[in-house]
Amino acid sequence: MDTKRLNETSKFLSYVLRHEPQAIGLQLDCEGWASIESLIAGAARDGRALDIALIRAVVSSSDKKRFSLSDDGLSIRAVQGHSTASVNLQHVEKEPPEFLYHGTATRFLQSIRQQGLIPGARHHVHLSQEIATAIAVGQRYGKPVLLKIEARRMHQQGFTFFHAENGVWLTAQVPTPFIREGEPDNL
Numbered sequence: 402m403d404t405k406r407l408n409e410t411s412k413f414l415s416y417v418l419r420h421e422p423q424a425i426g427l428q429l430d431c432e433g434w435a436s437i438e439s440l441i442a443g444a445a446r447d448g449r450a451l452d453i454a455l456i457r458a459v460v461s462s463s464d465k466k467r468f469s470l471s472d473d474g475l476s477i478r479a480v481q482g483h484s485t486a487s488v489n490l491q492h493v494e495k496e497p498p499e500f501l502y503h504g505t506a507t508r509f510l511q512s513i514r515q516q517g518l519i520p521g522a523r524h525h526v527h528l529s530q531e532i533a534t535a536i537a538v539g540q541r542y543g544k545p546v547l548l549k550i551e552a553r554r555m556h557q558q559g560f561t562f563f564h565a566e567n568g569v570w571l572t573a574q575v576p577t578p579f580i581r582e583g584e585p586d587n588l
């Protein structure tokens with residue numbers, strides 16, 4: 402399957418399964434599941450030819466394991482990253498490691514220093530256990546900056562953390578006292 406088609410389809414699936422299911426008249430349940438049959442029909446009305454083989458190829462080739470299929474193979478969902486109000490995914494609550502990382506862009510720093518990390522349009526702030534992943538995430542918005550989050554200390558103070566099935570850590574917000582800034586070497 403060619404990479405360009407896989408990437409385009411992955412972006413389209415992210416769009417409808419995380420953000421705008423109504424754009425193709427798709428219903429998601431509160432756990433984010435959509436019927437694959439309805440997804441294919443909705444996409445077709447939008448002039449986009451999807452089929453089950455292409456969808457399965459996107460699911461299995463996703464570098465970040467963005468999507469999962471139901472056990473019966475009839476439904477698909479995005480495992481995290483939602484902004485649509487129709488979904489309220491019950492992620493697994495878990496004690497985080499001592500530190501987690503968040504990559505952002507320099508242009509957001511001033512605001513983050515004032516407000517801490519806030520979820521923006523998504524339902525959670527996204528954190529990573531790996532520095533390289535966090536830097537790549539920050540790079541999408543400009544010159545990347547790495548933030549080191551004192552996750553264990555937050556947890557001890559009552560903040561809740563969730564671990565999505567693809568390894569991304571989620572929390573509602575990160576107040577400024579738990580954020581360290583700097584280069585990877587001297588954080």
Ligand code: HQG
Nearest residue numbers: 467504505506509512513516517518519521523527538542
């Ligand atoms: C920033 C990707 C100003 C925040 C990745 C980020 C991730 C603030 C942006 C997933 C702020 C939100 C999520 C504040 C936070 N003032 N800016 N107070 N607090 N921000 O895309 O974490 O490829 O919604 O730093 O791998 O970048 O889509 O979140 O730069 O896991 O599967 O506001 O998306 O996954 O941007 O990325 P996003 P994110 P996928």
